[in-house]
Amino acid sequence: MQAARFHGPGDIRVESTPKPELDSSKGAIIRVTHTAICGSDLWFYRGESDRDVPSNVGHEPMGIVEEVGEDVVSVDRGDRVFAPFFISCGRCEYCRKGLHTSCVNNDSWSGPNGGAQGEYVRCPEADGTLLRVPDRHADDEDTLRSLLPLTDVMATGHHAAVSAGVDTGSTCAVVGDGAVGLCGVLAAQRLGAERIIAIGHHEDRLEIADEFGATDLVSERGEAAVQRVNELTNGGVNHVLECVGATSSMETAHQVCRPGGTVGYVGVPHGMGDGLDLSPFFRGNITLNGGVAPVRAYAEELMADVLQGTLDPSPIFTKTVDLDGVPEGYEAMDSREAVKVLVTL
Structure with a gap:
């Protein structure tokens, strides 16, 4: 063959x-x-x-x-x-x-x-x-x-939304505009989220996020993205879908997550050779939930x-x-x- x-x-x-x-x-x-x-x-x-x-x-x-x-x-x-x-x-x-x-x-x-x-x-x-x-x-x-x-990817995006605790009326953020992140937006919409903030760097992909139900599109990078999400939500969200797997995306996830919130992570880990600092998750009582879908x-x-x-x-x-x-x-x-x-x- x-x-x-x-x-x-x-x-x-x-x-x-x-x-x-x-x-x-x-x-x-x-x-x-x-x-x-x-x-x-x-x-x-x-x-x-x-x-x-x-x-x-x-x-x-x-x-x-x-x-x-x-x-x-x-x-x-x-x-x-x-x-x-x-x-x-x-x-x-x-x-x-x-x-x-x-x-x-x-x-x-x-x-x-x-x-x-x-x-x-x-x-x-x-x-x-x-x-x-x-x-x-x-x-x-x-x-x-x-x-x-x-x-x-659709089931993986769904796993991120479920792991983050998204349900009817939720406000959530999706970190990543790849296929999994876009499917995470669609999954959050399916589960009844009222507000879905899609964070990505590519305008064409954010257009798909909009089609899938994102209510807010954030194209800024790094600290600017975090600042924008916190401005939009008056201090962050309770549910974050991490759909990349890099140290930077995990850092963004905890920075936009409110204390006591949950990060559902499904991004295949890569680029974490220096290790991920879990102190912010610990200090904020942020639940880290997820894994391979x-x-x-x-x-x-x-x-x-x-x-x-x-x-x-x-x-x-x-x-x-x-x-x-x-x-x-x-x-x-x-x-x-x-x-x-x-x-x-």
């Missing part, structure tokens, strides 16, 4: 690689029809995190089930499915608690499972991972584009809203490529020319 592979910083190539084979009675093989490039993919692309060379890449798969193991009960051949960025069993202690990202049988989409930015993937735990798209929506391209962000725990409720037409995160896809265009897609995201790249096969 053809798949995108990492050959070192700045070097993504589409080339032949072995097609994954079914090796478990609980597994499935999926022919990928839609996938995406994630902001977290940029860390190995930029050489800022380690990754095997060469290795298949991608972790946001949607496609058609081609083979299923004899013990699989939730999906069958021909079904349209999508899947979270982590593979989970659905049976263990942590899956039963809704913490699928801590599954004792977890697995990734790379390595022998094929990499989601390729023609096929293997899911070793089909029942605990895959979500079936109802037949009446299975070939609706607009719906599929809206569902694909549920594999990662258990997408499988949220995906069904989010899918229900997409299917009834009340949730549409698809505007985060500002560029579409085919499989051969994946290297171009990485370049576009690395240069901030695209918010998130949709890949159609």
Whole structure:
């Protein structure tokens, strides 16, 4: 099969690689029809995190089930499915608690499972991972584009909002204007927030935040951004969604958070080599809550809203490529020319 592979910083190539084979009675093989490039993919692309060379890449798969193991009960051949960025069993202690990202049988989409930015993937735990798209929506391209962000960024933005305690009538701030931050705005709007302050540096992305329900847009940087939020809110907000993962964004989060408030953090940590000073959180009795999003725990409720037409995160896809265009897609995201790249096969 053809798949995108990492050959070192700045070097993504589409080339032949072995097609994954079914090796478990609980597994499935999926022919990928839609996938995406994630902001977290940029860390190995930029050489800022380690990754095997060469290795298949991608972790946001949607496609058609081609083979299923004899013990699989939730999906069958021909079904349209999508899947979270982590593979989970659905049976263990942590899956039963809704913490699928801590599954004792977890697995990734790379390595022998094929990499989601390729023609096929293997899911070793089909029942605990895959979500079936109802037949009446299975070939609706607009719906599929809206569902694909549920594999990662929409559910991650939702996790930030839930972790921050956003509910009806809340005033909140979202730190970051990447795909996760924009989905955090959409999630806060969905949960009933009355006021949503989007903090970012790119006018085109803040326009999407406005479309998603942000009531205030803050484009200033650093201390100026903090000052602007505090002016808008007379001293900060009780709920902050941190959607970047850098020391600077965490500092901004606590600086705009009122004493006794909560920061929901979901940004993949990077650039924290000198450590994060927790003293301000301690002194302000600010709760720090969040982590890697258990997408499988949220995906069904989010899918229900997409299917009834009340949730549409698809505007985060500002560029579409085919499989051969994946290297171009990485370049576009690395240069901030695209918010998130949709890949159609």
